[in-house]
Amino acid sequence: MSTLPNEREEYLKKKKKEKRIVIFFQILILVCCLLLWEIAAQFDWINTFLSSSPSLVFKTFLSLFEQNDLLSHIGITTYETFLSFAIASLIGLSVSTLLWWFPRLAKILDPYLTILNSLPKVALGPLIIIWVGASMNSIIFMALLICIFLSIINIYHDFLNTDSSYITLLKSLGANKKDIFLKVVLPANLSNIINNLKINVSMAFIGVIMGELLVSKKGLGYLIMYGTQVFNINLVITSVFLLGILSFLFYYLICFLEKMIQKKTAN
Amino acid sequence: MKNILTISHLKKNYQDDSGEIEAIWDVDLEVPEGKFISIVGPSGCGKSTLLSILAGLEKKSGGTIQFHKDDIKLGYMLQKDSLFPWRTILDNCLLGLELKKMLTEENIHYVHHLLDTYGLHDFKNKYPSSLSGGMRQRVALIRTLAIQPDILLLDEPFSALDAMTRVALSDDVYHMIKKEGKTVLMVTHDIAEAVSLSDIVVVLTKRPARIKKMYEIQLTGRSTPIENRKCKEFSMYYDQIWRDLDVHLTE
Numbered sequence: 001m002s003t004l005p006n007e008r009e010e011y012l013k014k015k016k017k018e019k020r021i022v023i024f025f026q027i028l029i030l031v032c033c034l035l036l037w038e039i040a041a042q043f044d045w046i047n048t049f050l051s052s053s054p055s056l057v058f059k060t061f062l063s064l065f066e067q068n069d070l071l072s073h074i075g076i077t078t079y080e081t082f083l084s085f086a087i088a089s090l091i092g093l094s095v096s097t098l099l100w101w102f103p104r105l106a107k108i109l110d111p112y113l114t115i116l117n118s119l120p121k122v123a124l125g126p127l128i129i130i131w132v133g134a135s136m137n138s139i140i141f142m143a144l145l146i147c148i149f150l151s152i153i154n155i156y157h158d159f160l161n162t163d164s165s166y167i168t169l170l171k172s173l174g175a176n177k178k179d180i181f182l183k184v185v186l187p188a189n190l191s192n193i194i195n196n197l198k199i200n201v202s203m204a205f206i207g208v209i210m211g212e213l214l215v216s217k218k219g220l221g222y223l224i225m226y227g228t229q230v231f232n233i234n235l236v237i238t239s240v241f242l243l244g245i246l247s248f249l250f251y252y253l254i255c256f257l258e259k260m261i262q263k264k265t266a267n
Numbered sequence: 268m269k270n271i272l273t274i275s276h277l278k279k280n281y282q283d284d285s286g287e288i289e290a291i292w293d294v295d296l297e298v299p300e301g302k303f304i305s306i307v308g309p310s311g312c313g314k315s316t317l318l319s320i321l322a323g324l325e326k327k328s329g330g331t332i333q334f335h336k337d338d339i340k341l342g343y344m345l346q347k348d349s350l351f352p353w354r355t356i357l358d359n360c361l362l363g364l365e366l367k368k369m370l371t372e373e374n375i376h377y378v379h380h381l382l383d384t385y386g387l388h389d390f391k392n393k394y395p396s397s398l399s400g401g402m403r404q405r406v407a408l409i410r411t412l413a414i415q416p417d418i419l420l421l422d423e424p425f426s427a428l429d430a431m432t433r434v435a436l437s438d439d440v441y442h443m444i445k446k447e448g449k450t451v452l453m454v455t456h457d458i459a460e461a462v463s464l465s466d467i468v469v470v471l472t473k474r475p476a477r478i479k480k481m482y483e484i485q486l487t488g489r490s491t492p493i494e495n496r497k498c499k500e501f502s503m504y505y506d507q508i509w510r511d512l513d514v515h516l517t518e
C-alpha cells in the first residue's frame with residue numbers, strides 16, 4: 001500500500017524527464033546547426049550568395065511576407081495539397097472497396113495496378129501539361145497520380161489480410177457481403193486506413209510541389225522555381241524551409257485526427 | 268426420444284490445386300433433441316469439417332442432412348473466440364442478433380441476463396482486451412447463445428485454455444447449456460472432457476472420417492462434469508475410447 005503510489009510517481013517522473021531530455025537535444029541540434037551556419041556565413045567561410053545564411057533567410061521571409069503575399073503562396077500550396085489528398089483518399093478507399101468486393105476484378109486489374117504504381121510519375125509531367133493544360137488542374141492531377149495507386153494497393157491488401165476467423169464467425173451468423181464489409185473489414189482496418197491517410201498527405205504534398213515546379217504561377221514550388229531562375233538562393237532556401245514546416249504541420253494534423261478518432265472509438 | 272437432426276451418408280471432398288482430399292466418407296448420425304453429444308477423433312480426421320457443413324459454411328459432396336424442425340437456428344462456436352476488439356463485451360454478444368435483425372427488447376434483455384448470470388456483469392461496457400482467456404470464451408458462448416439456437420455446434424471450445432480453467436469452465440458451460448435445454452454437438456480432443464460432459468460420445472476414424480464407435484455414457488450417480496469424473500464407469504469409458512482412437516505417435 002505505502003510503496004505503490006511512490007513507485008507510480010517515480011515512473012511518471014522518469015517518463016517526464018526522459019521526454020524533456022529528448023526535446024532538449026532536438027532543439028540543441030537545430031540551434032547548433034543554425035548557429036554554425038550563421039557563423040560560417042559571418043566569417044566568410046562560405047559564400048552567402050550560394051548558400052545563404054539564417055539571418056538572410058529570416059530577412060527574405062519578412063520581405064516576402066510584406067511585399068510578395070507570402071500567405072497566399074502558402075495558402076495555394078496548402079489548398080492544392082488538401083484537395084488532392086481528399087480526392088486521392090476518397091478514390092483510394094472506394095476503389096479498394098470495389099476490388100475487395102469483386103475479387104475477379106482485382107485479379108484482372110492486378111498487373112495494371114502494379115505497372116501504374118511502379119511507373120515514375122514525374123516522367124509524365126510534360127504530358128500532363130499538354131493534356132490538362134498549364135493550370136492548377138495539372139498540379140492536382142500530378143499529385144493524384146502520385147498517391148492514388150499506392151493508396152489503392154495498400155488499402156486493398158490490408159482488406160485482404162483481415163483476420164479470416166472474424167469473417168467465418170460472421171458467415172456462421174448468416175452475414176452477407178455488406179455486413180462483412182461494414183462490421184468486420186472496415187472497423188478492423190481503421191488504423192490501417194488512417195496510416196494510409198498519413199502516407200497520402202506526404203505523397204500529395206510531394207506531388208503538388210512537383211506540379212508547381214513544372215507549371216504554376218503561385219505556391220511554394222513556384223517560389224523555388226522562380227528563385228532558381230533569377231538565381232536568388234535566399235528565396236529558394238527560405239521556400240524550402242517553409243516547405244519543411246508545412247509538411248510537419250500536415251503530418252501533425254493527421255496525427256491529431258487519428259487521436260480524435262481513437263478517443264471516439266475507445267469510448 | 269425425438270431426433271432433431273439426421274445425417275446420412277454424408278461425404279465431403281475438398282478440391283485444391285494439388286488434388287482431391289477426402290475429408291468425410293459416409294457418416295450416419297442421429298441426433299436426439301436435448302442431448303449433449305461429443306465427437307472425438309484423430310487430428311485432421313474431419314471433425315471441424317463436419318461442423319462447418321452442418322453450419323452451412325461448407326458444401327457437402329454427398330449424402331443428406333435433415334433437420335426435423337422448421338426454421339431451425341444453429342449456433343456455431345469456433346475454436347478461436349474471435350471477439351472483436353473494437354466492440355464492447357455487450358456489443359460483441361449482440362452481434363448475432365444485430366445480423367439477424369433480431370434486436371428486440373426481449374432478446375437484449377436475455378443477453379443482459381446471460382452476462383449477469385455468468386459473472387460478466389461488470390464487464391459489459393469493457394473491451395475484450397480486459398478479459399482473461401476463460402472469460403473471453405464465456406463471452407463467445409453467450410454471443411452464440413444470444414440468438415437462442417436450437418442446436419449448438421462447439422468446435423473445441425476450451426482448447427485454448429489451461430487445464431484448470433478448462434475443467435472449471437466446462438462445468439460452467441455445461442450448466443449454461445443444460446439450463447437452456449439445448450442440443451449440443453461438441454468436437455473435442457479431450458477424452459475426459461467428452462465422457463464427463465456428454466450423453467453420447469461419437470468416435471471417428473482417421474481421415475476420411477467415418478463413425479467408428481458410439482457410446483451412450485451411463486454413469487451411476489451422474490451430476491456435474493467435475494463430479495462425473497469420479498464415477499466408477501468413467502475410467503472404463505476413458506480406456507475404451509483411448510483404445511478406439513488408436514493413437515500411435517510413430518505414425
Ligand SMILES: Nc1ncnc2c1ncn2[C@@H]1O[C@H](COP(=O)(O)OP(=O)(O)OP(=O)(O)O)[C@@H](O)[C@H]1O
Pocket residue numbers: 281282283288289290308309310311312313314315316317474
Ligand atoms: N479448406 C480446405 N481445403 C482443403 N483441405 C481442407 C480444407 N479444410 C480442411 N481440409 C483437410 O480436410 C481434413 C480434415 O480437416 P478438419 O479441419 O475437418 O480436421 P479436424 O478433425 O477438425 O482436425 P483437428 O483435430 O486438427 O482440428 C484435413 O486433412 C485438412 O487438411
Ligand SMILES: [Mg+2]
Pocket residue numbers: 314315316
Ligand atoms: Mg478442427
